[in-house]
Amino acid sequence: xxxxxxxxxxxxVTFKNRYGTLKALDNLSLNVKKGEILGLVxxxxxxxxxxxxxxLGLIDPPGHMSSGEIWYKGKCINxxxxxIRGREISMIFQDPLMSLNPLRRIGDQLLETILxxxxxxxxxxxxxxxxxxEEVGIDPNRLNSYPHTFSGGMRQRVVIALALAPEPSLxxxxxxxxxxxxxxxxxxxxxxxxxxxERGTSIILVTHDMGVIAQTTDRVGVLYAGRLAEIGDxxxxxxxxxxxxxxxxxxxxxxxxxxxxYKELYQISGTMPKLDAMPNGCAFxxxxxxxxxxxxxxxxxxxxDRAACWLxxxxxxxx
Amino acid sequence: MLVIIFRRLGQSILxxxxxxxxxxxxxxxxxxxxxxxxGQEATLAQRAALIxxxxxxxxxxxxxxxxIWKALQFDFGNSYRGALPVxxxxxxxxxxxxxxxxTSAFFALVLGVIIGIYTAINRGGYIANLILxxxxxxxxxxxxxxxxLLIWLFAVELKWLPSxxxxxxxxxxxxxxxxxxxxxxxxxxxxxxxxxxxxxxxxMRLTRSEMLEVMRQDYVRFAKALGLSSKQxxxxxxxxxxxxxxxxxxxLQLGSIVAFAxxxxxxxxxxxxxxxxxxxxxxxxxxxxxAYLLLVGVLFVIINLIVDLLYLAIDPxxxxxxxxx
Amino acid sequence: xxxxxxxxxxxxxLRAPVAIISFCVVALLVLSAIFAQFIAPTNPFDPAxxxxxNGFTPPMEPNxxxxxxxxxxxxxxxxxxxxxxxYGLRISLFVGIMAxxxxxxxxVLLGLIAGYVGGWLDNLIMRLADIQMxxxxxxxxxxxxxVARGLLPPELRYEMxxxxxxxxxxxxxxxxxxxxxxxxxxVEKEKEYVAAAQLIGLKRWQIMIRHILPNVLGPVLVIATIxxxxxxxxxxxxxFLGVGAPRTEPSLGTLxxxxxxxxxxxxxxxxxxxALTLLALxxxxxxxxxxxxDTLNPRLK
Numbered sequence: 005x006x007x008x009x010x011x012x013x014x015x016x017v018t019f020k021n022r023y024g025t026l027k028a029l030d031n032l033s034l035n036v037k038k039g040e041i042l043g044l045v046x047x048x049x050x051x052x053x054x055x056x057x058x059x060l061g062l063i064d065p066p067g068h069m070s071s072g073e074i075w076y077k078g079k080c081i082n083x084x085x086x087x088i089r090g091r092e093i094s095m096i097f098q099d100p101l102m103s104l105n106p107l108r109r110i111g112d113q114l115l116e117t118i119l120x121x122x123x124x125x126x127x128x129x130x131x132x133x134x135x136x137x138e139e140v141g142i143d144p145n146r147l148n149s150y151p152h153t154f155s156g157g158m159r160q161r162v163v164i165a166l167a168l169a170p171e172p173s174l175x176x177x178x179x180x181x182x183x184x185x186x187x188x189x190x191x192x193x194x195x196x197x198x199x200x201x202e203r204g205t206s207i208i209l210v211t212h213d214m215g216v217i218a219q220t221t222d223r224v225g226v227l228y229a230g231r232l233a234e235i236g237d238x239x240x241x242x243x244x245x246x247x248x249x250x251x252x253x254x255x256x257x258x259x260x261x262x263x264x265x266y267k268e269l270y271q272i273s274g275t276m277p278k279l280d281a282m283p284n285g286c287a288f289x290x291x292x293x294x295x296x297x298x299x300x301x302x303x304x305x306x307x308x309d310r311a312a313c314w315l316x317x318x319x320x321x322x323x
Numbered sequence: 324m325l326v327i328i329f330r331r332l333g334q335s336i337l338x339x340x341x342x343x344x345x346x347x348x349x350x351x352x353x354x355x356x357x358x359x360x361x362g363q364e365a366t367l368a369q370r371a372a373l374i375x376x377x378x379x380x381x382x383x384x385x386x387x388x389x390x391i392w393k394a395l396q397f398d399f400g401n402s403y404r405g406a407l408p409v410x411x412x413x414x415x416x417x418x419x420x421x422x423x424x425x426t427s428a429f430f431a432l433v434l435g436v437i438i439g440i441y442t443a444i445n446r447g448g449y450i451a452n453l454i455l456x457x458x459x460x461x462x463x464x465x466x467x468x469x470x471x472l473l474i475w476l477f478a479v480e481l482k483w484l485p486s487x488x489x490x491x492x493x494x495x496x497x498x499x500x501x502x503x504x505x506x507x508x509x510x511x512x513x514x515x516x517x518x519x520x521x522x523x524x525x526x527m528r529l530t531r532s533e534m535l536e537v538m539r540q541d542y543v544r545f546a547k548a549l550g551l552s553s554k555q556x557x558x559x560x561x562x563x564x565x566x567x568x569x570x571x572x573x574x575l576q577l578g579s580i581v582a583f584a585x586x587x588x589x590x591x592x593x594x595x596x597x598x599x600x601x602x603x604x605x606x607x608x609x610x611x612x613x614a615y616l617l618l619v620g621v622l623f624v625i626i627n628l629i630v631d632l633l634y635l636a637i638d639p640x641x642x643x644x645x646x647x648x
Numbered sequence: 649x650x651x652x653x654x655x656x657x658x659x660x661x662l663r664a665p666v667a668i669i670s671f672c673v674v675a676l677l678v679l680s681a682i683f684a685q686f687i688a689p690t691n692p693f694d695p696a697x698x699x700x701x702n703g704f705t706p707p708m709e710p711n712x713x714x715x716x717x718x719x720x721x722x723x724x725x726x727x728x729x730x731x732x733x734x735y736g737l738r739i740s741l742f743v744g745i746m747a748x749x750x751x752x753x754x755x756v757l758l759g760l761i762a763g764y765v766g767g768w769l770d771n772l773i774m775r776l777a778d779i780q781m782x783x784x785x786x787x788x789x790x791x792x793x794x795v796a797r798g799l800l801p802p803e804l805r806y807e808m809x810x811x812x813x814x815x816x817x818x819x820x821x822x823x824x825x826x827x828x829x830x831x832x833x834x835v836e837k838e839k840e841y842v843a844a845a846q847l848i849g850l851k852r853w854q855i856m857i858r859h860i861l862p863n864v865l866g867p868v869l870v871i872a873t874i875x876x877x878x879x880x881x882x883x884x885x886x887x888f889l890g891v892g893a894p895r896t897e898p899s900l901g902t903l904x905x906x907x908x909x910x911x912x913x914x915x916x917x918x919x920x921x922x923a924l925t926l927l928a929l930x931x932x933x934x935x936x937x938x939x940x941x942d943t944l945n946p947r948l949k
Contacts, residue, residue, distance in 0.1 A: 060548055062544060062547060062548060064539075086550070086552075088550075089547065089548055089549065089550035090548070090549040090550020090551070091550055094549060094550075095545070095548035096545075097541050097544070097545055097548075099541060102540060102541035102542060103541045103542055103545045104542055105542045105546075105564065106542075106564070106638075106639070106640055107563050107564055107567070107637075107638065107639065108560075108563075116551065116555065116559065117549050117550075117551070120550065120551055120552070120555065121550060150639045150640070152639070152640045163545070166545075166549060167549065169549075170549065170550060338779055341779060349794075349795055349798070353798035353799055459931070459935060459938065460931060462934060463877070463881075463927075463930040463934035463935075464927065464930065464931075465881040465884050465885050465888075465901075465926070465930065466885065467884070467885055467888045467889075467901075467904070468884075468904070468923055468926060468927060468930075471904060471907075471908055471911075472923065474908075474911065475911055475916070475919065475920075479911050479912060479916075486912075578782070578783070578784060579784040582784040582786055582787040583784070583786070585787075585790070585889070586786075586885055586888070586889060589888075589889050589890075590908075600790075601790075601889050601890070601891065603794075604793065604794040605890055605891060607794075607797055607798050609798060612794050612798075616791060619783075619787065620783070623782050623783055624782065627782055
């Protein structure tokens with residue numbers, strides 16, 4: 005697995021509350037290759053954001069990563085989060101309004117990031133900051149502006165500029181377009197995609213929008229109730245889903261092609277279980293139309309590097 | 324932005340007039356000025372003359388504006404006790420109160436912010452929790468109780484500090500200061516702590532909760548995710564955003580310091596305007612009461628105005644009435 | 649009732665030692681005050697029972713003249729301090745509760761009216777609230793007290809002291825109630841059950857009292873607890889300053905005032921015991937109020 009930039013190995017994130025110990029992430033494993041865009045899709049609460057937080061060591065207490073390891077560029081970084089933040093792995097959040105410090109000019113925030121991570125003079129840093137703004141499509145003369153003077157889409161561009169400034173090898177983008185208008189979404193996604201392809205930066209793109217996954221990502225991982233349901237090449241997974249949940253997601257995505265007009269929208273019955281009421285065995289089996297007896301008894305492992313479903317057991321060589 | 328400033332100013336002036344009105348109403352209608360100034364033995368004619376002289380038969384609005392006009396010239400008539408001009412009484416005692424108030428406020432603000440930041444950054448730490456628990460005592464203790472207990476400990480038992488009065492003061496023109504003598508400074512210690520303790524705990528807890536709130540904000544998480552050091556995150560991002568509401572609320576607290584000064588001055592027999600006021604209440608000395616209220620009212624309105632303007636200056640978002648989104 | 653004991657609220661209560669202890673302290677003090685007549689060995693305000701010779705007796709030591717022993721000592725006039733504290737507690741609590749009730753009734757009513765009726769009435773009430781809030785409540789209480797004193801003829805000043813005290817403190821604390829109730833009322837007003845009630849033809853005040861009021865009581869309870877603590881402290885402060893409960897009907901504040909005079913001459917107990925009682929009361933009520941506010945705050949969950 006030499007071209008794996010990042011490997012998440014069997015991590016679990018737990019937190020305690022009055023009712024007991026809950027697992028926000030349960031034995032999750034995935035990997036990101038150099039220069040690829042990996043999508044992470046799932047419903048709200050499935051654990052997508054938690055995965056990103058775990059990688060950077062930003063889980064809010066009382067939660068913590070209780071087991072597993074994160075490997076980056078061949079080294080385990082469980083205890084080295086601070087060294088890699090920004091310089092190697094960056095993260096951008098959903099709400100651009102809240103991501104920027106309202107009291108400081110964006111130029112100050114850019115300079116701060118650049119000067120922290122790079123050994124350059126101040127004038128050199130200013131040059132880089134201006135270039136950074138240009139690359140995301142913002143007039144470099146706006147270095148002296150405050151965040152609230154920008155529109156939502158432009159703010160997210162500033163955020164992207166900030167995230168790229170320390171020249172990381174991996175960016176975790178946590179629902180970067182959810183808070184933006186549809187017309188702006190495409191621009192931002194395009195921008196992100198192009199900038200990263202140019203630099204060879206990998207992206208973990210967290211979203212709940214299947215359309216975004218289809219158009220932007222190389223590979224995709226599907227999360228359900230804190231566990232990995234399926235992972236693989238995007239086109240493969242979307243056209244030929246192996247996990248019943250993935251199939252359900254794909255089927256229930258609204259479409260605008262000629263075949264879809266006036267067709268009823270497919271829904272997966274039921275809802276994702278709450279963390280304190282997880283079913284035995286496979287988390288999805290109560291809603292699954294293909295469930296067999298084994299599904300309610302044992303939690304499936306990932307078969308063929310592809311999907312965690314007992315239905316695949318016979319088709320696959322178990323790892 | 325000018326529009327906002329003018330509107331605020333207008334509001335303040337309106338409130339000032341209302342305060343003046345209340346002060347005037349008290350001055351004129353509570354108790355009987357004639358009885359108080361003349362005593363029971365005055366003849367009817369003498370009374371009538373006094374009534375005319377005081378303008379007590381004039382129409383209401385005339386008396387009101389007369390009152391304001393005189394107030395602007397610091398003329399509040401004479402005290403019922405001792406017939407000294409009220410303005411002189413207040414002027415002679417004002418420096419004492421101001422020095423006390425400023426010392427306490429400074430002590431409370433500086434220490435409060437520092438401890439607040441510490442407890443926020445070291446959340447869950449042993450010392451932090453200890454500080455928090457004891458701070459609750461600071462909020463629950465009535466000011467006078469703190470004063471009395473401090474006197475008992477430091478003046479009676481340990482005999483380190485004086486228990487009343489200002490010590491020796493140096494006269495600088497109209498102002499008398501206690502800062503320039505050792506006994507003056509010693510006398511300031513206990514009263515300042517007493518007066519400032521409540522503010523201290525308030526500011527400390529406010530700073531802490533604001534900072535904790537700020538540290539949960541996305542821009543702080545983003546700063547962390549970008550790899551900025553804890554020091555940078557805490558001091559460049561969290562702190563300025565915390566201080567904005569803290570300083571404004573602290574400014575408003577200045578007002579309550581003036582109010583609680585009344586109590587502190589009583590405990591320590593500190594010769595300030597607070598003690599003057601409470602004696603006036605006790606002896607129903609109306610002119611002094613009314614003058615003090617007007618003074619304090621004006622002070623509060625001004626403080627509120629300054630704090631609002633300060634907010635405008637610090638938070639850039641408030642400056643433009645049109646900011647996108 | 650059973651629902652209460654099974655609720656999250658009660659669960660959190662049992663988990664918080666601070667809350668339990670504070671509650672017990674408050675309960676203890678309140679019960680002592682209520683049953684003061686039965687617990688106190690003497691009635692400290694009956695002049696006939698006082699023996700001047702008992703004056704300045706230290707705690708737990710027999711008096712050299714009469715041989716009487718006082719649990720917490722005797723004050724300058726021979727009063728048993730323990731009894732005085734119990735009765736003083738009574739007055740402190742009485743004033744506190746009455747003042748809070750006054751503030752609550754006034755604030756809730758004004759808040760309901762402002763929120764429901766709206767318009768110029770709302771504006772007026774809120775302006776008034778804003779102006780009053782620019783000043784610390786204790787100053788307002790002093791102001792009202794001073795004015796009331798000025799308006800009353802000298803003979804009545806003594807008798808009416810407690811009433812005036814209650815009114816001044818009560819009137820100075822209505823605003824938080826009003827503001828909260830107004831906010832909630834404005835929200836509830838838009839809900840369907842109000843529209844339904846209006847359709848049936850219920851009069852405005854009926855709707856306000858019977859339908860909206862029960863829904864706004866939650867936060868009111870928290871404010872009431874906190875205001876209660878403030879009222880007790882305000883009363884103690886005013887009494888200490890000499891403009892509150894008089895010596896003939898002393899509250900804890902008055903007792904402390906008396907005690908301060910005797911600090912330097914060595915009769916420390918006259919000051920210390922009332923002071924400690926007040927401290928315990930204020931602390932317990934404050935802790936309880938704080939905990940209540942934290943628990944009932946949905947945002948922090």
